[in-house]
Amino acid sequence: MDFYAINSLRENHAGWSLLRAQNAPLALSFFMKAFTGPNQRDIGRQQLIDHLDDVLFGLRDVYGENKFPRPAGEYLDDWAAPEKAWLRKYYVPGQDEPHYDLTPAAEDVVRWVENLRGRDFVATQSRLTSIFAVLKALVQQSETDPEVRLAELQRQRDGIDAEMQRIRDGNIRVMTAPEALDHFQQLTTLAKDLLADFREVEQNFRKLDRQVREQIAIWDGTQGELLETIFANQQGISSSLQGRTFQGFWDYLMSPQLRTELQDLLQRATEIEALSGVEDLHAVTRLHQDWLPAVDQTQATVRQLSEQMRRLLDDKVFLENKRIMRLIRSIESSALGTREAPPSGVFMEIAAQSVDVALPFERPLYEPSRKMMVDDAVLAADDSEVDAGALFSQFHVDMERLQANVDAVLAGAEQATLVDVTQAYPLQQGLAEIVAYYQLASESEWASIHDDVPQQLQWKLPDGSTREATIDQIIFVRPA
Template identity: 45%
Template sequence: MPPREPLIKLDYATVDAMRRQHPAWRLLVADHAPLIASFLQRSFVEPNVRVMAQSALVEALEDTLFGLREQLGEQAFPKSANEYLNDWAALERGWLRKFYPPGSDEVHFDLTPATERALSWLASLTDRAFVGTESRLLTLFDLLQQMRQGSETNPQARVRELHKRRDAIDDDIARVLAGNMPLLDDTALRERFMHFTALARELLTDFREVEHNFRALDRSVRERIALWQGAKGALLQAILGERDAIAESDQGKSFRAFWDFLMSQSRQEELTQLLEDVMALPPVAGLQPDPRLRRVHYDWLDAGEHAQATVALLSQQLRRFLDDQAWLENRRIMEIVRNIEARALSVRDHMPPGDFMTIDDQSASVTLPMERPLYTPPTKLVLDNLTLLAGEGDLDTTALFDQVRIDKALLAGQVRQMLQQRAQVTLSEVLQEHPLQQGLGELVAYLQLASESAQAVVDESVLELVQWPTETGIRQARLPRVIFAR
């Protein structure tokens, strides 16, 4: 992830500008800051929700307002939940991002990076059980060693360092074989786990800021395309240059390295096992950690997918720009041709004296005999001269309104949700957790997902019984066992 920038100089002018312009500062001094911070923390940050539909967010805020009005009175919060959300998403506040995601006609909301910074700062003000310093010092020491060893260009120095590390490992192995196994005490375990929890939360916060930066680039591309009047090649060169600059920046390289590391199947399995082992330790279990920490690496994947989707919007914008430009150029060519035709027709009956038009040949005209096409007899077109008669009929149009659409994305999400808890799952287990709601069409959609997935396997030696309710009774089908894997 991107490195933290150095501390800026907090002179009077800088702090005054931040007080007037920064959304995080405006949130902290807002009239209903406790309501805003607590609700957004509970709705977005704690469950790691990246995007929420307006209907779900309005319902959650209505419940919160109802409880607060019961305690503080009806006049404590006079506005409706929808009005509060629109107010928080206004440009002059900038605490929520209000947008329409691709393929949806419902408004969605997401936190802005400034809001998440304010919430993180408020959370840091609470009293901590103890301030751990040992794990942070070891982390700093390890970072310094990595930088020194990673920048060393002398082969002999690197070999000496590797021999030193090998000797230290050999000494540790000898002590363990001799029965001397030093263990971390409860305090050290709790301190390191709290340090891990803080870093994991900061990583999710950084993802939202990375996505915001990519989204700002996409917005600038849209603006430049809308206002561009010059040549198409110059604009493409400028846009692709900016995209390459971001991809090659420290932030882009760090994000790409992180994504490649996390997308490794072996790394995911290793992280899952490490989290299970650490959460089972008695000192860590005594802290009553958030159960979501067991799948925090999947939360990182979800956050990274949102950032990757934002990057994909850049390619879509460039493709639309090329298509629109091609259509405009073709239209301009046709306008020129029509203008030439109109001018030719205007002088057809009154030819001007002298040479009317001259065109210089750019090259010699050479026609080779073998380049002449062979004669092809024309196909005689036969037209049926029939008179269309207007007819009348009483048709049953109910079938047009009984169409059912299967949401394959929802079915795929249900399969992925179950795969987060186990390495593989069968179709019958998925249907036990999520019964069929739309009958045979939904079952066929599951089979289509299995055929399109490279991780799905069909075991034809085992037949499974699948049932679903209909208006006339229970329908059932026997089909080979379908296994979805991570």
């Protein structure tokens, strides 16, 4: 950022204006008490006025009645005004009372001011551990070479086996108190950062919707093009980077298995002896309960934006129909006026209708169908020398047996190739069984076929001879 960008932020950014405001200590202390302290959002006006009255009463008792003379409602209206935008004022569907929430800019200032106090304990080791974990996931999950990924998984398995052996030998390493406190502080910080991100996600959704509304308001094209634009932008909100990451978090949080695992881990964290002296330790068990209302409100914002966009489209259709009806009425009025006083001369010319003429002799003459003579003599065949065994030597490939073979191999491994499966369960029906395995892989979402990696398969025939086939590599993965 250069001088001009920073100067523009100083003059226009809501957070910077909050820091420069004369009553910034009042606003920030109130925002901490009402919003960030209890992790609350979507507060009604009357409830917020009661909170602010309590804060003002305490300050006036110390500094006198003239310190903050205005009523609490006026302070809220001033802070929610567009020129300041420290609070967002809006109406919840079905309610007449306005509601308030912190804007992302105001919340950033609140968190910055809270960090100015300094910390008695600064988490460093857990941050480094988090960086390594994220970096490893980024590199490993982006690797496309199967051999490299298999080698990494084998290295992890060796490490797990070594750790299990150390535990069997009685060498159990437990986190020290500073390490446990370090990781716990990192956990609470990330949880608060996640709650703060929801306000910015919601604001970005509203910004995308506002851009669509502005485009619709100045639209001068056809109705069909308008519909195409609306649907494209509506899809764009959901498929944007913001929308996809938020939807991924929502799906992750809504998984019953993952929620149960998260709740169990949070409960076990409160039972760690090294953290017994931490203040409000049991509050960490409510982390996911704090996330759910925030996520649900963001989801409700997306639904509300969709409903408002649909109503905006209905208004466009209504106005278009109204304009068409005015044109029809105008045409009818002009027609009635012309009937009473028709103009002289030629009033209107209409091209004469054309008639299709078909002459009788242009039709083709009748032509009787020809009868085909078929020699239907039946000859008796001597089938004494015909071998009918081929009709009864057919066999059936049992797909359920093949799927059971794959599942049995995956029970002891995360993934396996078709060669691994056939080594454990040799082929019994030769090429037909290989084709059946191909069908299983093509129909399963937990299998992949790599035509650039050839593999060799061998099987024995009943007469003892060996057959060999070169096939594409088929990898079966254990379902998640």
